[in-house]
Amino acid sequence: MPAAPGKGQASQRLFFALWPNAKLQTALHVAGQRLQETFGGRVVRTENIHMTLAFLGSIPAERFDELLGIGGAIRTKSFELKLTEMGCWKRSAVGWIAPESLPEPLTNLVLELRRRLLAAGFRVDDKPFAAHVTLLRKAKCRPQPARQQAPLEWCIDHFVLMRSDTLPDGPQYSQLATWPLS
Numbered sequence: 298m299p300a301a302p303g304k305g306q307a308s309q310r311l312f313f314a315l316w317p318n319a320k321l322q323t324a325l326h327v328a329g330q331r332l333q334e335t336f337g338g339r340v341v342r343t344e345n346i347h348m349t350l351a352f353l354g355s356i357p358a359e360r361f362d363e364l365l366g367i368g369g370a371i372r373t374k375s376f377e378l379k380l381t382e383m384g385c386w387k388r389s390a391v392g393w394i395a396p397e398s399l400p401e402p403l404t405n406l407v408l409e410l411r412r413r414l415l416a417a418g419f420r421v422d423d424k425p426f427a428a429h430v431t432l433l434r435k436a437k438c439r440p441q442p443a444r445q446q447a448p449l450e451w452c453i454d455h456f457v458l459m460r461s462d463t464l465p466d467g468p469q470y471s472q473l474a475t476w477p478l479s
């Protein structure tokens with residue numbers, strides 16, 4: 298990970314996420330290229346592919362330690378995701394891949410993160426969590442039966458706190474902290 302660019306900024310765009318290893322990111326990028334044949338749009342860069350758990354928006358630097366406390370307090374078992382379902386959401390113009398089912402540890406991880414964030418006064422999404430990995434942006438979504446992909450298996454044993462910086466050629470994500478799952 299690069300040394301914290303943006304350090305010293307008064308506030309930073311932050312989010313908790315699951316981050317695939319480079320091999321799985323490459324396989325997901327290839328899946329994104331196949332989805333692009335159907336829906337067009339722009340394939341997310343390989344190194345940027347992830348699953349957002351909780352998006353925090355712009356957070357003042359002085360609240361960073363609170364987020365470290367929240368991440369560190371989470372106790373969840375490691376788990377596996379089988380990514381098989383592919384589709385496109387018109388509202389966000391996003392092409393995605395999603396797991397065939399939601400394992401309990403993932404639900405627990407997201408609920409526990411949201412609960413602790415809310416209790417600390419952070420704003421969190423009140424929409425139900427829709428587990429997905431964005432593969433395409435600016436896609437031309439249209440009604441299509443969900444596409445099946447041979448399962449891409451993802452063993453998840455940690456989660457991360459990330460910063461998003463907007464650069465002229467797109468977002469750059471930097472890992473700020475990582476926590477293991479038991």
Ligand code: 2AM
Binds near residue numbers: 312422429430431
């Ligand atoms: P997405 O890929 O599932 O759309 C980092 O910016 C991540 O946070 C993005 O990948 C995006 O997840 C999510 N994100 C960005 N802006 C958001 C917003 N306004 N509300 C919720 N999630 C957002």
